[in-house]
Amino acid sequence: MAAGGRPTGEALPRGRSAEIPYEAIPYEAIPYEAGLHEVADGVFAYLQPDGGWGWSNAGLLATDDGSVLVDTLFDQVLTRKMLDAMAPVIGTRPIGTVVNTHANGDHCYGNGLLPDAEIVTTEAAAREMGAVPPSALVALLAADMGEVTNDYVQRAFGGFTFEGIEVPEPTRTFTGTLDLEVGGRRVSLQQVGPAHTAGDLLVHLPDTGVVFAGDILFINGTPIVWDGPIANWVAACDRILALTSNAATDAPADASADASTGTGAANAGTGAGAVVIVPGHGPLTDAAGVRAVRGYLTWLEEACRSTHAAGLTAAEAVRELVTSETFQPYREWGEWERLAVNVRAAYREIDGGDESIPNLFEAMAALAASS
Numbered sequence: 356m357a358a359g360g361r362p363t364g365e366a367l368p369r370g371r372s373a374e375i376p377y378e379a380i381p382y383e384a385i386p387y388e389a390g391l392h393e394v395a396d397g398v399f400a401y402l403q404p405d406g407g408w409g410w411s412n413a414g415l416l417a418t419d420d421g422s423v424l425v426d427t428l429f430d431q432v433l434t435r436k437m438l439d440a441m442a443p444v445i446g447t448r449p450i451g452t453v454v455n456t457h458a459n460g461d462h463c464y465g466n467g468l469l470p471d472a473e474i475v476t477t478e479a480a481a482r483e484m485g486a487v488p489p490s491a492l493v494a495l496l497a498a499d500m501g502e503v504t505n506d507y508v509q510r511a512f513g514g515f516t517f518e519g520i521e522v523p524e525p526t527r528t529f530t531g532t533l534d535l536e537v538g539g540r541r542v543s544l545q546q547v548g549p550a551h552t553a554g555d556l557l558v559h560l561p562d563t564g565v566v567f568a569g570d571i572l573f574i575n576g577t578p579i580v581w582d583g584p585i586a587n588w589v590a591a592c593d594r595i596l597a598l599t600s601n602a603a604t605d606a607p608a609d610a611s612a613d614a615s616t617g618t619g620a621a622n623a624g625t626g627a628g629a630v631v632i633v634p635g636h637g638p639l640t641d642a643a644g645v646r647a648v649r650g651y652l653t654w655l656e657e658a659c660r661s662t663h664a665a666g667l668t669a670a671e672a673v674r675e676l677v678t679s680e681t682f683q684p685y686r687e688w689g690e691w692e693r694l695a696v697n698v699r700a701a702y703r704e705i706d707g708g709d710e711s712i713p714n715l716f717e718a719m720a721a722l723a724a725s726s
């Protein structure tokens with residue numbers, strides 16, 4: 356059933372504390388390959404490499420009293436494919452609840468394929484879902500924004516099918532926190548937005564230590580600040596670190612961030628059974644991946660404060676920062692040109708102002724083409 360995950364015939368590490376009664380699987384053993392991967396007892400991640408525009412991850416908790424799906428995908432074709440991959444699990448444990456981590460289409464446009472499920476998200480995310488329907492993507496793809504931007508938008512979104520998708524309204528919304536219990540297992544939903552979008556939430560499974568972070572985490576890809584404030588996003592990273600620090604045999608959360616520590620060798624020291632964190636985009640990670648995202652965000656804030664103080668406009672700041680030494684490690688990440696949007700978001704916090712979505716894509720397309 357799973358494309359990777361639990362190796363057969365090998366003993367699993369035991370849970371490491373009374374708070375973690377279910378077994379975790381060392382996430383380093385789980386390859387970044389498309390498909391369904393078991394990451395803890397009854398807990399699955401559905402991964403979509405390479406994690407670029409629209410290629411999001413989802414999650415599943417399966418219990419004898421039904422399953423909880425964390426996020427659907429960008430269109431119904433991809434979501435159908437995911438549900439088919441989950442069929443061996445959800446055939447006898449049907450999905451009764453869908454949790455959307457936020458309103459971006461790559462996390463909710465497939466909701467219409469689960470008409471009988473309760474759909475849960477934050478109040479703010481529910482409002483935003485209504486504001487940016489799939490037809491907005493159809494319009495973006497059809498708009499003439501000049502050749503460079505048109506090409507960029509086609510590369511980002513042209514491979515998905517947005518026509519005719521209806522996204523049903525969420526059936527249950529909340530602010531703050533909401534605890535669900537399904538089949539005796541607790542699912543803790545924690546609002547951390549506005550940050551990446553207006554209403555982001557984290558999904559924490561306390562009995563396994565697994566966190567589904569939604570787009571609070573992009574691993575080996577560049578976070579994009581649609582909303583902010585950036586300080587909320589940094590606080591969301593700290594929330595994940597706090598949630599996982601009880602269970603992880605990892606360094607404290609105050610270690611200095613390093614863009615190179617998102618995945619790979621830097622995780623070697625975390626040992627077997629490190630807590631699994633499922634990002635919205637990119638490979639599974641642990642505290643090191645959280646610190647890398649946090650490092651990018653704090654770098655962005657500080658860099659923009661200093662360019663703003665020096666009198667640079669946002670557009671000038673982008674040109675200056677893209678060649679700065681401190682940005683070069685982050686330039687290794689996918690979609691590094693999101694810097695063009697992120698600097699504008701940081702400036703918006705400092706001095707107001709706002710730009711339309713087509714303008715933001717124009718700025719990213721121009722930056723990608725020029726550097």
Ligand SMILES: [Zn+2]
Binds near residue numbers: 411462635636
């Ligand atoms: Zn996403």
